[in-house]
Amino acid sequence: MSLYSNHAGNPKVKTMRNSIIFIVLLLFALATIFPIYFMFISALGDPVEAGAVSYSIFPTKVSFASFKFFFDYSEYSYRWLLNSLIVAATVTVSNVIFASMAGYAFSKLRFKGRGFLFGLLLMSMMIPYQVTQVPLYILVVNVFNLQDTYSALIMPGLVTVYNIFLAKQFMSSIPNEIMESAKIEGCSQFQIYIRIILPLSKTVMAVMAILTFMDSWNTFFWPLLVTNTMEMQTIQVGLKNFRFANTTYIAPMMAGATISALPMFVLFFSLQKYFLEGVTVGAVKG
Numbered sequence: 001m002s003l004y005s006n007h008a009g010n011p012k013v014k015t016m017r018n019s020i021i022f023i024v025l026l027l028f029a030l031a032t033i034f035p036i037y038f039m040f041i042s043a044l045g046d047p048v049e050a051g052a053v054s055y056s057i058f059p060t061k062v063s064f065a066s067f068k069f070f071f072d073y074s075e076y077s078y079r080w081l082l083n084s085l086i087v088a089a090t091v092t093v094s095n096v097i098f099a100s101m102a103g104y105a106f107s108k109l110r111f112k113g114r115g116f117l118f119g120l121l122l123m124s125m126m127i128p129y130q131v132t133q134v135p136l137y138i139l140v141v142n143v144f145n146l147q148d149t150y151s152a153l154i155m156p157g158l159v160t161v162y163n164i165f166l167a168k169q170f171m172s173s174i175p176n177e178i179m180e181s182a183k184i185e186g187c188s189q190f191q192i193y194i195r196i197i198l199p200l201s202k203t204v205m206a207v208m209a210i211l212t213f214m215d216s217w218n219t220f221f222w223p224l225l226v227t228n229t230m231e232m233q234t235i236q237v238g239l240k241n242f243r244f245a246n247t248t249y250i251a252p253m254m255a256g257a258t259i260s261a262l263p264m265f266v267l268f269f270s271l272q273k274y275f276l277e278g279v280t281v282g283a284v285k286g
Contacts, residue, residue: 036261042254043067066251070259073242073252076230080238085263086150087223087234088216091157095212096205098159103167104197108179109189118168121161137225152226153234157216163208170204171197206271214264235260 041059047069071077105111106118136156146152174197182192198205220236227233230241235256242253 039254039257039261042251043258045251045254047249047252066255067259069249069252070255073249074230074238076233076238077256079231080233080235081259083150083153083232084217084234084236084260087153088213088263090150090154091216092209092213094154094158095160095163096208099163099167099208100171100198100201100205101193102159102164103169103171104193106164106168107171108174108176108197121164125161125165133221133225140226147226148228148232150232153223153232156222157212157219160212163212166208167201167204170201174200210268210271213267217260217264 038057041056043066044059044062044064045066046061046063047066106114140152140155141147144151146155178196178200179192182196187195218236219234223234223237224240227237230238239253239256239260242249242256
């Protein structure tokens with residue numbers, strides 16, 4: 001035991017161990033970043049068919065012709081980005097509002113059947129996403145006749161169980177004494193929620209906003225099901241139009257993918273502070 005302790009406390013051993021950890025983490029980071037890097041350098045190539053594309057790790061030519069080709073290819077290229085922005089922004093705002101309301105109710109309010117309802121919500125999280133697509137499609141398209149509309153794209157994602165669970169768990173850590181003091185001062189439940197709970201929950205709301213926006217922006221299968229025209233397609237569905245029966249325009253497709261990734265980077269880095277706080281919340285007890 002003492003021999004191990006001596007080796008563990010040796011500065012050379014510590015330096016070697018830290019170097020190995022750094023190299024391993026660097027390799028994982030490079031493996032994670034490489035697809036994004038490859039997407040970007042592929043977007044800088046000429047807008048040629050797949051058979052004429054020369055794949056290379058390092059860019060042999062820097063050209064923005066593929067970006068121009070992407071926007072000139074269809075009159076709906078800008079509309080795809082607008083549709084994705086409208087859908088993702090609406091779903092994000094609705095989730096932050098409704099999930100925080102539900103989380104507050106489940107964490108701080110006492111009402112009959114609270115435990116049963118929350119357990120029912122958690123059980124619904126165990127149902128695979130693909131299983132619900134058929135009944136949801138029938139409900140939206142056949143019953144409500146909402147195909148090819150913003151309502152069809154937005155309604156199924158107005159609020160998710162995961163965000164309710166996230167908000168509930170975070171708000172449960174807020175001391176009840178703060179609410180009791182507010183009630184003594186004459187605040188109603190709505191005033192407590194607006195003036196106390198929401199300001200204290202900025203961290204979890206930022207996490208919900210980032211995750212929800214990314215999930216909604218990247219969704220492909222559901223918009224593909226409920227849209228029939230190019231006018232109502234989102235950017236993820238619109239990119240499939242660059243793939244034909246015999247060939248694919250790789251560089252313009254990668255240019256569109258690069259453009260579609262920019263809003264997520266902007267959102268993440270603008271809320272990075274709150275996101276990192278949300279990741280570490282509850283890790284240290286004080």
